[in-house]
Amino acid sequence: MTTPSAPQTPEQPFAAEQPAAPAKKGSRILKKVGGVVVAIAVAIAVKFGLPHLTGDAPVHAKAGECVTVTGPDNDPKVDTTDCSSGKADLFKVVKVIDDTFDVNKCGAELSALAQQLESDKFVLCLEEVPAK
Template sequence: MTTPSAPFAPEQQPAAPAKKGGAFLKKVGGFVVLLVVGLAVKLGIPYLTGDAPVHAKAGECVTVSGPDNDPKVDTVDCSSGKPDLYKVVKVVDNTFDLNVCGDKYSALAQEWDADKFVLCLDEVAPKK
C-alpha cells in the first residue's frame, strides 16, 4: 500500500520587512490628531454652543436666567425691554468676591477656565 503524498502547499513568501518610519509617523500623527480634537473640545465647543460665560463690559446690558447656581447670561440691547435686564456698571477681574459691588448693585460671579470675574449689575426698569 502506498501512502498518499502530502497535499500541495505553495511556498509562502516571507513578509516584507516593516518600514521603521511608518509606525513612528502613525503614532505621532495619532497623537497630533488627538491633541487637536482635545483642544477643539476644550476651547471651541463651549464658545460655539454659547456655554461660555459672558464677559460683558461696563455699559452693556445683559439678561440673567436660569438657576442661581448656574445662571445663563446673555448680552442684549439695553432698549430691548426684556425681563431680567441688567446694565453692567463695572467688571472686576480676578475675583469671586461678590462684595466688590457694594450694597447698591447686584453681583454675579463668573468663571471660564482660569478667568474669573464679577459683573456688578444695576437692574433696568421695564418699559411701560
C-alpha cells in the same frame, strides 16, 4: 514484516497560516505620532473652540452694557442685549471687578455674578432694569 512508518507532518504551515510580514517600523511610528497630534488637536478644539461655537462661553460685559441672565443659579447664562429691549431678567452692568470671584465686592445694593472666561475671572455688578 515491517510496519509502515507514521505519516510525516509538514514542518512549515500552509502559506495562508503564515503571519503577515511586520509593518515597517517607520510607518508604525508615524501612525502613533499622527494619533497623538489628532488627539491634541481635538482637545484644544474642545477646550477653546466649542464653548464659543455653542454660545456657552461666559460674557465679559463692560460697565454700561445690559445683559440678560437665564438658567440655574449654579450655571447662569449671560448674554449682552440692548438696554431698551424690555426683556425679562434684564440687568445693567454697573461695574466689572477683574481678577476675583468675590461677589461681596459689589456691595449689598447691587446684584453680583462671578464669571470666568478662559483664564480671566471677574465679577459683574448688576442693577436690575425695570420692565417696560
